Amino acid sequence: GNSVTQMEGPVTLSEEAFLTINCTYTATGYPSLFWYVQYPGEGLQLLLKATKADDKGSNKGFEATYRKETTSFHLEKGSVQVSDSAVYFCASKGSNYQLIWGAGTKLIIKP
Amino acid sequence: GAGVSQSPSNKVTEKGKDVELRCDPISGHTALYWYRQSLGQGLEFLIYFQGNSAPDKSGLPSDRFSAERTGGSVSTLTIQRTQQEDSAVYLCASSLAGGATNEKLFFGSGTQLSVL
Numbered sequence: 001g002n003s004v005t006q007m008e009g010p011v012t013l014s015e016e017a018f019l020t021i022n023c024t025y026t027a028t029g030y031p032s033l034f035w036y037v038q039y040p041g042e043g044l045q046l047l048l049k050a051t052k053a054d055d056k057g058s059n060k061g062f063e064a065t066y067r068k069e070t071t072s073f074h075l076e077k078g079s080v081q082v083s084d085s086a087v088y089f090c091a092s093k094g095s096n097y098q099l100i101w102g103a104g105t106k107l108i109i110k111p
Numbered sequence: 112g113a114g115v116s117q118s119p120s121n122k123v124t125e126k127g128k129d130v131e132l133r134c135d136p137i138s139g140h141t142a143l144y145w146y147r148q149s150l151g152q153g154l155e156f157l158i159y160f161q162g163n164s165a166p167d168k169s170g171l172p173s174d175r176f177s178a179e180r181t182g183g184s185v186s187t188l189t190i191q192r193t194q195q196e197d198s199a200v201y202l203c204a205s206s207l208a209g210g211a212t213n214e215k216l217f218f219g220s221g222t223q224l225s226v227l
Contacts, residue, residue, distance in 0.1 A: 044204070099216065
């Protein structure tokens with residue numbers, strides 16, 4: 001069946017460090033791919049998405065590129081801030097209603 | 112309303128009691144989802160509504176869990192005879208139609224349920 005695998009956390013970085021959170025998926029067909037973020041005490045919200053191969057989603061300095069050949073959608077940011085501390089979820093969605101979620105990666109940024 | 116609203120935000124109950132959690136989705140959104148998030152875990156799918164009907168109830172953990180949606184809007188998730196393992200954050204999300212591949216979900220802030 002379809003699945004999403006993302007790197008385990010917590011990931012702890014210093015401010016201004018480069019961030020990568022890996023995400024790979026298995027799916028039939030060509031799903032859309034998403035990164036959702038959950039800031040402390042807040043609800044989940046969409047961070048970025050990509051709907052087809054080679055698309056790059058970007059928002060708030062974060063980027064992720066839909067790589068069909070490696071079935072990946074890794075999240076990157078060039079210089080993280082303390083305010084980026086949150087839990088990040090990778091997800092895929094096919095043509096039906098169901099989202100397939102990764103387990104989430106907690107990111108801790110230290111000043 | 113402007114976003115997905117869930118109530119209560121926190122609920123503490125005694126083992127064996129029934130609880131009812133409410134979700135008010137974004138106006139006009141036909142698709143509604145319930146998820147459960149246990150401490151440090153990912154999202155566990157519970158149930159999906161399209162309008163008032165629930166084509167997929169496969170995620171409900173036991174027959175103590177039930178959900179309904181009325182008027183294509185508000186949904187309630189009911190847990191009967193609560194157990195300590197039911198303690199979690201219950202998240203509700205809605206989306207415009209449900210079937211589109213690139214459709215975005217809008218989440219509520221969740222209900223933190225603690226069963227003592």
